Amino acid sequence: MQDGMKKWMQLPRDILVGHGVINNISDVCRDLKLGKDPLIVTGTTTKKIAGDVVCDLLEDCGYNAHVVSSTDASMSEVERVKKEATEHKSSYLIGVGSGKSIDVAKYAATQADVPFLSVPTAASHDGIVSSRASIRTEGKATSVEANAPMAVIADTEIISKAPFRLLAAGCGDIISNYTAVKDWELAHRLTNESFSEYAAALSLMTARILIDSADSIKPDLESSVRMVVKALVSSGVAMSIAGSSRPASGSEHMFSHALDMVAPEHALHGEQCGLGTIMMMYLHGGDWRSIKESLETIGAPTTAEELGIEDKYILEALLVAHTIRPERYTILGTGLTPAAAEKVARITKVIS
Numbered sequence: 001m002q003d004g005m006k007k008w009m010q011l012p013r014d015i016l017v018g019h020g021v022i023n024n025i026s027d028v029c030r031d032l033k034l035g036k037d038p039l040i041v042t043g044t045t046t047k048k049i050a051g052d053v054v055c056d057l058l059e060d061c062g063y064n065a066h067v068v069s070s071t072d073a074s075m076s077e078v079e080r081v082k083k084e085a086t087e088h089k090s091s092y093l094i095g096v097g098s099g100k101s102i103d104v105a106k107y108a109a110t111q112a113d114v115p116f117l118s119v120p121t122a123a124s125h126d127g128i129v130s131s132r133a134s135i136r137t138e139g140k141a142t143s144v145e146a147n148a149p150m151a152v153i154a155d156t157e158i159i160s161k162a163p164f165r166l167l168a169a170g171c172g173d174i175i176s177n178y179t180a181v182k183d184w185e186l187a188h189r190l191t192n193e194s195f196s197e198y199a200a201a202l203s204l205m206t207a208r209i210l211i212d213s214a215d216s217i218k219p220d221l222e223s224s225v226r227m228v229v230k231a232l233v234s235s236g237v238a239m240s241i242a243g244s245s246r247p248a249s250g251s252e253h254m255f256s257h258a259l260d261m262v263a264p265e266h267a268l269h270g271e272q273c274g275l276g277t278i279m280m281m282y283l284h285g286g287d288w289r290s291i292k293e294s295l296e297t298i299g300a301p302t303t304a305e306e307l308g309i310e311d312k313y314i315l316e317a318l319l320v321a322h323t324i325r326p327e328r329y330t331i332l333g334t335g336l337t338p339a340a341a342e343k344v345a346r347i348t349k350v351i352s
């Protein structure tokens, strides 16, 4: 099946980015006429950082809020959250936390046909705003269609206190737009796949602005968080325009998804995608060195060692990456030979 575009562009209605915007949560619920019965889906660490705060803020305003902690972005967790929502008669879900909590809330809300709000505690990838969810089924992560959040509330005060590694990962996820768009153009030329100039241009512009500002992305700075969050929103909008993750997910994401499958421990999504971008840009014959330099400037990993993953898993992932999503044509084509995989990883100094 072709990796085509949907005709229905779904975008968030309210997007709040700034210091202390979490305090506007009840205003947003009121603005969207969501009612008084939300279920907050949060993570173990992020519950203490923001999940409980959101609950208290809503209860203080007369809401009947409930909290459920989720540990894993899996189908069984989605089912558990749906059950909780039914038990509490929740009329909408609020995902508060990292990628896992947001995806579980997003997909459970989509399946239950209720609205969903996204309250990220880290700017680690563009799923905070997208209409996709990564959910594991039978041990395999799949990106599924979901409803976009009705609102995104990104409090830069909270996000700036998250480990810097998460912000650097978010940058890796944005930088990967470069190879994602190259792959999409290739597929358009070779397989006549639908291509959106607008979605591709927005995706590339987002990555370019971020790379141009790479040396001003620093730990503990709300201005850095603001920049990255805006880029993630922009990247998410590009995916919404395309109706698929094509403008922000190509061969570098397939490499990251493959690494999730083959490596015993995986790193952060955005870190793996950033590393994948270096290697896929080499395969495209593009300027992989400047991708590597930008990631280094930001402080994101650019080698297997920095990623904490053994070289052999990098090579294994390179060999199976093309099988991850066969309908999505990329520079990986029908697959690399072992010699080609080793060459790209060595030349780009991802492995030594």
Ligand SMILES: NC(=O)C1=CN([C@@H]2O[C@H](COP(=O)(O)OP(=O)(O)OC[C@H]3O[C@@H](n4cnc5c(N)ncnc54)[C@H](OP(=O)(O)O)[C@@H]3O)[C@@H](O)[C@H]2O)C=CC1
Binding pocket: 042, 043, 044, 045, 046, 047, 049, 073, 097, 098, 099, 100, 101, 103, 121, 122, 124, 125, 126, 127, 128, 130, 132, 133, 134, 141, 158, 159, 161, 162, 163, 166, 169, 268, 269, 270
């Ligand atoms: N829907 C989409 O389009 C996309 C989805 N994804 C998916 O998202 C997931 C990855 O998300 P990612 O956010 O990178 O990683 P994780 O969801 O694995 O979160 C990483 C860790 O960071 C913690 N954390 C988050 N915020 C803070 C904070 N403020 N302070 C301290 N710790 C914090 C989390 O705590 P806690 O334990 O509380 O969660 C968690 O332990 C994957 O499942 C991936 O497949 C990735 C890209 C796009």
Ligand SMILES: O=C(CO)COP(=O)(O)O
Binding pocket: 125, 126, 127, 132, 134, 142, 143, 173, 245, 248, 249, 253
């Ligand atoms: O991570 C994404 C975009 O950054 C979503 O892509 P996938 O469709 O590969 O999950």
Ligand SMILES: [Zn+2]
Binding pocket: 125, 126, 173, 248, 249, 253, 269, 273
């Ligand atoms: Zn991504």
